[in-house]
């Protein structure tokens with residue numbers, strides 16, 4: 001039977017590793033067992049089946065999460081989990097029904113212990129229109145974190161889908177099945193480049209996902225969607241989940257484009273096929289508006305090390321790690337989203353910054369609010385667990401505790417306002433606007449918390465229950481008392497519903513109390529009557545209800561003579577009897593206990609439904625508290641790192657006085673060094689700066705800090721500078737630090753050109769571009785030609801704000817730079833020239849000042865850096881000789897160069913003498 005079930009499941013889920021529950025183990029059979037035992041490093045064995053032996057392996061239930069992490073996260077394998085469910089035949093025999101309850105894939109993790117609480121685990125669906133991508137450039141995106149329920153959709157394009165994917169950072173990407181064969185399709189290329197896990201889905205085209213999207217919507221409304229392929233929420237019942245948009249502002253009704261609807265369909269179809277019995281009730285996706293978010297291209301997200309550092313891939317050294325002051329896991333997830341997707345709405349940025357300023361000037365208030373946040377649970381995740389049918393009583397209590405914390409926050413805010421009103425002569429209502437607007441978005445959920453608190457009995461302490469469970473398990477095995485069995489049942493369920501929750505529970509509990517009293521009296525009576533102090537009334541699976549004598553020799557005399565007692569077992573010291581009266585009473589206790597357990601479970605189920613119904617409001621409050629956490633964190637950051645509030649403007653100004661690189665500054669601080677601040681002023685009349693200077697003198701740092709300041713400002717944070725005025729940046733591009741992409745057959749130079757080409761195609765007058773050493777990956781002449789052409793395009797076509805760092809100082813001449821005339825004199829009026837330099841000592845040593853000054857620096861000091869890097873003396877001597885010869889020879893004619901080479905070839909001693 002088991003073999004047949006397994007073979008059925010293997011053929012139903014051919015793309016998965018199948019794990020079948022057998023008792024307290026998950027097992028794998030046949031060929032897959034060989035693979036699983038190898039991946040998990042567990043013992044491979046075999047068992048007899050159908051006249052032969054088949055390979056098998058298995059592990060205890062307890063190890064499931066550990067092994068899932070290896071299979072799903074490390075090896076990117078899909079795992080089908082087959083559970084067993086007991087059922088009884090008509091003859092009363094127990095059998096097991098086994099069915100696959102879930103397929104676990106990298107993008108569909110729910111509450112696995114290895115999920116990183118501080119990061120989103122997104123599953124992204126990309127819908128690609130049929131036909132020519134040039135004629136039909138619009139794509140649809142839908143992405144969800146199944147573990148938190150955060151669900152979004154967006155319209156995208158062939159051009160920007162790569163950036164969207166880099167920003168979202170999905171663990172798994174879904175495409176229409178028809179794309180599977182279209183390997184040369186541009187979107188296929190992008191998707192396979194950005195994600196190692198791509199799954200193909202046959203869309204249902206029923207927009208069935210929307211069915212699930214709004215469980216709170218009347219069925220008629222949902223059904224009306226099924227007929228059309230475009231979802232129009234104006235006709236749907238919009239749940240309060242989306243009364244605020246993703247950015248927290250009041251939402252306008254969402255109108256999903258056909259492409260988005262298609263992506264939502266792909267996503268929900270896939271979720272249903274994999275989550276199976278754990279399919280959650282989904283809320284409607286928050287629609288992300290492309291216009292209101294700064295677009296950061298995919299290379300820039302990586303190159304600026306916003307989320308993780310490029311070298312090791314971890315968060316250490318990233319912008320995120322330097323600025324993170326959030327204390328909740330969901331706040332940290334929101335911070336990552338804000339940093340990867342800064343706003344372009346001045347109103348929104350100002351609202352966030354006003355909150356930061358508000359908290360910044362009230363450290364005591366900030367400290368108090370942080371105390372609340374430190375105790376709050378990850379409500380979005382808990383709510384989602386309930387929606388997935390998984391939340392347990394401890395989650396229920398955690399949720400109530402969190403609702404209480406939310407109320408506490410609201411009270412503390414009100415108290416602060418009152419105090420300020422009373423204490424300050426000039427109370428400023430305008431200062432309070434941002435916080436009031438945020439807090440007003442919260443829904444009062446005290447009734448739900450109260451209902452749960454009144455229903456669920458809080459354990460005295462967690463240890464109490466753990467101890468009880470251990471003790472009961474022990475007594476259950478060794479002595480098997482009835483009390484132990486009942487208590488174990490309760491402890492296993494993990495919670496007690498208060499008897500007052502319902503009339504039935506109250507009556508059942510009263511009955512049980514009476515029965516326990518009767519049992520105590522019966523025990524006492526029997527002990528006295530038979531002069532047997534060691535007599536107890538017990539129950540065990542093997543002996544049923546029985547009387548137990550712990551000291552049989554002493555206590556059994558009178559009992560043995562009584563015909564009502566039937567001896568059922570004995571050991572050297574103990575003896576057990578069957579006794580009719582106790583059997584009847586015990587059975588009643590057992591039945592009543594079971595009835596209570598069933599009622600408690602029903603009551604819990606009822607509460608679970610209530611939580612599910614209030615999920616949108618719970619999520620909404622959680623989101624408010626996340627925003628509170630991030631803005632409190634930004635104000636803490638402003639204090640810690642001495643940041644200032646930037647002024648955000650509509651124009652294309654970029655004026656940052658004494659700006660600093662937040663991550664480099666922190667890194668230097670740890671080694672006791674100080675960061676040298678620099679001013680960058682890009683104005684309409686000077687919006688293109690060419691930066692020259694020696695190696696290692698801080699050019700790249702300056703470029704990156706220029707971009708990071710914008711990201712921080714438009715995320716709502718203060719910025720590392722003395723003062724800053726910033727015109728909104730619509731798109732941020734960088735061409736810094738290229739490396740080979742041999743996997744995609746791209747050399748370093750090709751990567752450089754691909755990135756440059758994309759910037760020239762996409763940058764607008766409101767964009768900010770940073771470019772470091774364009775053209776360095778080829779010959780000097782080709783490099784200079786390409787670098788000049790790039791500048792030409794950026795200045796005359798894109799007209800965007802740009803910092804362009806280069807070692808090709810020849811460019812400055814080509815651009816008409818003359819010493820002392822840093823800008824406005826050359827080919828382009830808007831190009832200005834700045835450089836970094838080194839301070840040379842009389843002793844021949846030098847130091848970097850990192851100070852930016854107007855002008856062009858033609859000396860790269862490359863040899864000095866090479867010496868610092870520990871180049872062998874002989875190599876340094878040869879390099880110096882070559883440099884001197886090259887400087888004196890004005891030609892690069894092949895013959896001349898050959899003669900330089902010949903002159904400098906010799907033994908080491910000759911070279912040192914040259």
Ligand SMILES: Nc1ncnc2c1ncn2[C@@H]1O[C@H](COP(=O)(O)OP(=O)(O)OP(=O)(O)O)[C@@H](O)[C@H]1O
Nearest residue numbers: 674675676677694695696697698699700701702850
């Ligand atoms: N403003 C600054 N203040 C203090 N230290 C700095 C500053 N800027 C850069 N540094 C230090 O100098 C190092 C090198 O800086 P960076 O990489 O920006 O130089 P670079 O001019 O771009 O070099 P190259 O031309 O060789 O690429 C940084 O890692 C940092 O430690």
